Amino acid sequence: xxxxxxxxxxxxxxxxxxxxxxxxxxxxxxxxxxxxxxxxxxxxxxxxxxxxxxxxxxxxxxxxxxxxxxxxxxxxxxxxxxxxxxxxxxxxxxxxxxxxxxxxxxxxxxxxxxxxxxxxxxxxxxxxxxxxxxxxxxxxxxxxxxxxxxxxxxxxxxxxxxxxxxxxxxxxxxxxxxxxxxxxxxxxxxxxxxxxxxxxxx
Numbered sequence: 001x002x003x004x005x006x007x008x009x010x011x012x013x014x015x016x017x018x019x020x021x022x023x024x025x026x027x028x029x030x031x032x033x034x035x036x037x038x039x040x041x042x043x044x045x046x047x048x049x050x051x052x053x054x055x056x057x058x059x060x061x062x063x064x065x066x067x068x069x070x071x072x073x074x075x076x077x078x079x080x081x082x083x084x085x086x087x088x089x090x091x092x093x094x095x096x097x098x099x100x101x102x103x104x105x106x107x108x109x110x111x112x113x114x115x116x117x118x119x120x121x122x123x124x125x126x127x128x129x130x131x132x133x134x135x136x137x138x139x140x141x142x143x144x145x146x147x148x149x150x151x152x153x154x155x156x157x158x159x160x161x162x163x164x165x166x167x168x169x170x171x172x173x174x175x176x177x178x179x180x181x182x183x184x185x186x187x188x189x190x191x192x193x194x195x196x197x198x199x200x201x202x
Contacts, residue, residue, distance in 0.1 A: 003114040003117065004113075004122065004186070005110050005113030005118075005122040005125065005184070006187075007180075007187065008113075008180045008181075008183040008184035009111055009125065010110075011129075012103050012107040012128075012132070014172075015099075015100075015106075015172075015174075016100055016103035016104040016107055016173075018169045018172050018176065019097070019103060019136075020100055021169050022034075022048070022166045022169040022170050023096045023097040024047075025049075025164075025166045026045045026051050026052040026060065027052050027061055027063055028049070028063070029047075030058075032165060032166045033046055033166055034164045035151060035162075035164055036161065037074070037160070038161070039071050039074050040073050041053060041055055041073025043055075044073070046150075047166070048096050048097070049064060049067070050064065051072075053072045053073070066088070066093075069087060069090055074157075078157055079153055079157045079159075081150055081153060081154070086146060086149065089142060089145070089146045093142070095135050095142070096139055096170065099132050099136045099173070102129075102131050103128075103129075103177055106124075106125045106177075107125075109121045110122065110184070113125060113187070125180075125187075129181035132181075136174035136177050139170060140170055140171065143167055143170055144167075147163055147167065
């Protein structure tokens with residue numbers, strides 16, 4: 001009989017993988033981005049820790065928590081992309097890897113819950129999933145505000161900006177963490193049989 005901890009463990013692992021992909025966005029990996037801005041200088045791709053300009057050569061900002069959001073190739077007197085509020089919002093992008101770490105810890109607790117038929121580990125998985133889902137909901141709201149504001153400012157100025165695939169990784173991760181939280185709480189109430197003679201283990 002499958003362990004009651006298995007569904008929550010699987011969903012927490014899925015959330016951790018999705019948030020890992022979102023977190024290794026530019027300047028680490030350019031194929032995953034939150035925002036793509038086309039400028040005369042080339043394409044700017046935005047990530048958690050910085051942005052890259054994809055032109056004849058690859059130019060990326062230094063990795064940091066919070067960075068200059070002004071697209072390279074756009075005059076900041078024409079389009080202001082790095083106001084104090086938006087710059088401060090870029091610092092909160094660190095919540096992506098934090099939520100990913102919580103998801104991974106939830107997965108590890110679920111793994112213990114499955115391997116050892118432990119109700120306590122499953123309860124820990126539920127609590128970590130709750131914290132991960134909470135952090136995920138916060139970053140989802142921040143992503144929708146930050147990237148849509150920047151996209152609208154660029155498009156209103158006559159240039160082209162589109163949302164990147166990292167946003168959908170985040171959405172999928174949040175959904176997975178919410179389902180993992182629910183599955184974990186229900187799983188904690190399930191039957192944990194350890195074998196033919198061992199009965200239940202708590």
